[in-house]
Amino acid sequence: MTAETQHRWTHKHLLGLEQLSADDIRFVLDTADSFKEVSTRSIKKVPALRGRVVVNAFFEDSTRTRTSFTLAAQRLSADILDFSGKGSSVSKGETLIDTARNIEAMGVDIIVIRHSAAGAALQLAKTMKCSVVNAGDGAHEHPTQGLLDLYTMRERFGRIEGLKVAIVGDIANSRVARSNLFALTKLGAEVILVGPPTLLPKSFEQLGARVVHNFDEIVGEVDVINMLRVQFERIKSSQFPSVREFTRFFGLTWDRFQRCKKDVFVMHPGPMNRGIEISSDIADGPQSGILQQVTNGLAIRMAVLFLVGQVLV
Amino acid sequence: MRNQYDEGDVGRMIDHLVTAIATDFAGDRSINIVGIRTRGETLAERLAQQLKQHGVKNIGRGVLDITLYRDDLSEIGPRPLVRPTQISVDINGAPLLLVDDVLFTGRSIRAALDALSDFGRPSAIRLAVLVDRGGRELPIQADYVGLTLKDVPRGHRVNVKLRETDGRDEILVEPK
Numbered sequence: 001m002t003a004e005t006q007h008r009w010t011h012k013h014l015l016g017l018e019q020l021s022a023d024d025i026r027f028v029l030d031t032a033d034s035f036k037e038v039s040t041r042s043i044k045k046v047p048a049l050r051g052r053v054v055v056n057a058f059f060e061d062s063t064r065t066r067t068s069f070t071l072a073a074q075r076l077s078a079d080i081l082d083f084s085g086k087g088s089s090v091s092k093g094e095t096l097i098d099t100a101r102n103i104e105a106m107g108v109d110i111i112v113i114r115h116s117a118a119g120a121a122l123q124l125a126k127t128m129k130c131s132v133v134n135a136g137d138g139a140h141e142h143p144t145q146g147l148l149d150l151y152t153m154r155e156r157f158g159r160i161e162g163l164k165v166a167i168v169g170d171i172a173n174s175r176v177a178r179s180n181l182f183a184l185t186k187l188g189a190e191v192i193l194v195g196p197p198t199l200l201p202k203s204f205e206q207l208g209a210r211v212v213h214n215f216d217e218i219v220g221e222v223d224v225i226n227m228l229r230v231q232f233e234r235i236k237s238s239q240f241p242s243v244r245e246f247t248r249f250f251g252l253t254w255d256r257f258q259r260c261k262k263d264v265f266v267m268h269p270g271p272m273n274r275g276i277e278i279s280s281d282i283a284d285g286p287q288s289g290i291l292q293q294v295t296n297g298l299a300i301r302m303a304v305l306f307l308v309g310q311v312l313v
Numbered sequence: 314m315r316n317q318y319d320e321g322d323v324g325r326m327i328d329h330l331v332t333a334i335a336t337d338f339a340g341d342r343s344i345n346i347v348g349i350r351t352r353g354e355t356l357a358e359r360l361a362q363q364l365k366q367h368g369v370k371n372i373g374r375g376v377l378d379i380t381l382y383r384d385d386l387s388e389i390g391p392r393p394l395v396r397p398t399q400i401s402v403d404i405n406g407a408p409l410l411l412v413d414d415v416l417f418t419g420r421s422i423r424a425a426l427d428a429l430s431d432f433g434r435p436s437a438i439r440l441a442v443l444v445d446r447g448g449r450e451l452p453i454q455a456d457y458v459g460l461t462l463k464d465v466p467r468g469h470r471v472n473v474k475l476r477e478t479d480g481r482d483e484i485l486v487e488p489k
Contacts, residue, residue, distance in 0.1 A: 006393065030394050034378065037397040043431040046381035076381075306381075306395070 012311040013125045013132040014304050016141035017182040025183050028303050029151050035302035038075060039295075049078035049309050052109040057100065058135070059085035059115045064270055064294060065135050065144070069112050072301035078309075081108070100124050110309055113137070131308040139173045144304055145269055146179030148297040150187065152289050153224055155296065156265050161188035166218055168194040168250055169228030169277055170240075172201060176228060176269045181209055192218050195250060198239040215250050220259050226267040227252050227278045243276055252278045265289055314464060316486040323443070323482035326459030330441055331360060333457050335367040337439075338408065343371035345409045345435065349425050350378045350396050352414035355475045356443055360412060373402035377411075382424035400432050409435035414473040416442040419453035444484060446471045462486065 007027045017025065038046055054073040058066050066082075073080040083103060090099055096115065103111065110131045113121050118138035125132040136142040154160055165184055171177045171193050184191050185208040192210045193200055205211050212218050219225075230246060240246070247253065252266065257279070266278070266288045274280045283290055318326075338344050346364075348357025354376045361372050378396045411425055422440060429438065441457035446465045465471060465486060474483040 008393070027394065034381075034395040034397045037399070038381075041431060045431070047427070048381040 009307045010311060012308060013121070013134075014143050014308055015121045015125060015132065015134045017143045017146045017179045017186075018141065020183075020186070022186045022188075025147070025150065025186060028147055028300065028307065029154060031303040031307060032147075032151055032296070032299040035075075035306070036296070036299040038302070039298060045075050045077060047077045048306050049073070049076035049109075052076075052078045052309060053081065053107060054078045054110045054112065054305060055081045055083055055103050055108045056135075057083045057103065057111055057113045059090065059096070059113070059120075060136065062114055062135070064297070065114065065142075068294070068297045069133075069135060069144075069301050069305075072298055072305055073110075075298075075302055076305055076309075078110075078305070096120060097123065097127055100128060104128050104130055110305060131311070133304060133308060136175055139175055139178070141179045141182075142175040142269075143179050144297065144301055145176050146183045147304070148293055148300040149176075149180055149226065149267060149269070150183050151296045151300055152267065152293050153189075153265065155292070156289060157223065160184065163189040163224060164192065164222045165189050165224040165226060166192045166194050166215075166222040167226045167228065168215060168252070170199045170231055171195045171204065171228070172199045172239075173231055174228050176226075178207075180226060181207055185209070192222060194218065196241060196246075198241075215256065216259070219256055220261065222264065223261065224265045224267060225252060225260070226269075227272075229269065229271060230273050230277050232273075247276055251276060252282055254279050254281055257282050263287070267293060269293070314462065314486070318460065318484040320482045323459075323484060326443060327356075327359060327363065330443075330457050330459050331363040331367060334360065334410065334439075334441060335364055335369055338364075338369055338410075341408055343373065343407045344369065345373035345375060345402055345404050345407055346412060347375040347377050347400065347404075347409060347425075347429070348412045349421060350376060351478065352473050352475060353377075353412045355477045356414055357410075357412035358477070359475075360410075360441065373404070373407070375400035375402060375404070377425055377428055379421055379424040379428055382428045384420060384424070398428065403433065404429065404435050405433040406436055408437045408439065411438055411440050412442070413440070414443050414475075415471045416440070416445045416453075416455050416458075417448050417471070419449045419451035422453050423451050443473055444471055460484065 007023050070080050108130050112133045112135050114135040115137050118140035120137045121132050121134035167177045181191050193204050194212050194215050197213055268290050346357050346361050348354035376399045378398050380395045439456040442455045443459040445458045446462045470489050472485040476482050
């Protein structure tokens with residue numbers, strides 16, 4: 001048996017990838033392989049979490065992450081409860097912790113939380129008895145997105161180690177970038193962060209990444225380009241150039257794509273702004289992994305719910 | 314009670330299994346052989362090879378990981394890696410031979426039967442094990458048994474080693 005099969009998962013919560021070891025990350029990816037198989041069966045369901053209750057507590061908008069967690073929980077035979085910030089007691093002024101404690105008091109086993117405040121998942125984990133899975137907390141981390149991105153890269157290249165990965169766009173505000181960065185560096189990939197100085201502080205170098213402000217400088221040397229979404233909600237701020245200017249300097253245009261490695265793999269966490277950070281021809285082309293990311297996201301979330309659900313209190 | 318069986322013993326047990334299985338399935342047009350990970354997988358592979366030599370035709374193969382179907386997940390805590398189940402053959406309508414190394418409480422077999430029912434409806438499911446060590450907690454019995462051990466203390470482990478995964482064929486009965 002290999003060392004990996006001997007590895008034991010001991011994390012009751014998944015709060016971020018920063019705290020996980022390289023072996024932990026590989027273990028989730030390997031576990032996800034088995035769950036991917038479940039989705040290919042005619043009966044796409046296993047009884048692993050039968051009788052358990054998973055709550056989706058989304059205090060921020062989400063389509064694919066919420067749907068993905070819901071489907072993942074259903075395929076594990078868990079009962080799933082949807083809770084959103086809007087139209088709930090949160091809009092009546094209840095605090096996050098009180099809301100969560102009330103949900104927990106109903107006998108919940110796993111709470112999946114998305115919140116605009118960095119550290120929200122950690123706060124919950126400290127006060128709750130059930131498992132907490134972070135589905136995105138402010139600009140801090142989005143661990144399942146990071147894991148599914150790595151899974152998709154590993155599926156494409158057969159390895160993570162030695163890959164050169166560019167993450168491009170609004171890095172400073174991106175939890176996706178941070179989760180990817182932590183996991184990729186742990187598994188031996190080289191990470192190049194690309195963006196305008198206003199959205200990519202030099203301090204990211206301390207996290208082990210190369211920081212580049214000129215996309216064209218590195219476009220020809222990377223194996224993977226992960227394009228981040230232009231976050232329109234921040235576009236008015238002085239940090240952000242105009243949309244046209246952003247596309248010109250940091251968009252994955254057809255022209256720029258021609259200068260990439262022949263087998264470059266293009267990724268995007270979605271939802272994408274076609275024609276702004278990524279050209280439609282590329283997003284829909286054969287080198288795009290965007291829909292594979294979504295498919296793999298389901299397997300990763302099944303693996304995560306299964307693993308945290310196995311760790312006893 | 315002996316507590317060690319060597320290569321020759323294991324070889325004879327497998328021959329015995331093969332003969333009995335080949336006789337019973339001689340009239341069937343096809344048969345699917347599914348091993349339970351991980352030793353059952355290896356054992357199933359060997360049975361399939363030898364059954365072919367005995368003239369059994371159209372053998373479909375599959376591997377089952379039963380982790381997701383266990384009823385004791387919450388009692389035993391973190392487990393080793395869940396491996397993919399690989400059943401690409403259509404198991405409907407044909408007899409299916411389920412293979413495991415050791416039959417003990419019967420809970421693994423119960424889980425395997427549940428898993429198989431998600432893949433289809435074989436015309437019959439038979440169970441072959443290398444060792445039956447007793448100690449059943451469920452009403453499950455094997456159809457083909459290589460070695461029956463009586464009076465193995467509950468705290469003991471029956472450790473089956475196979476050439477393909479462990480370098481040699483051996484069965485050890487030892488304290489945990």
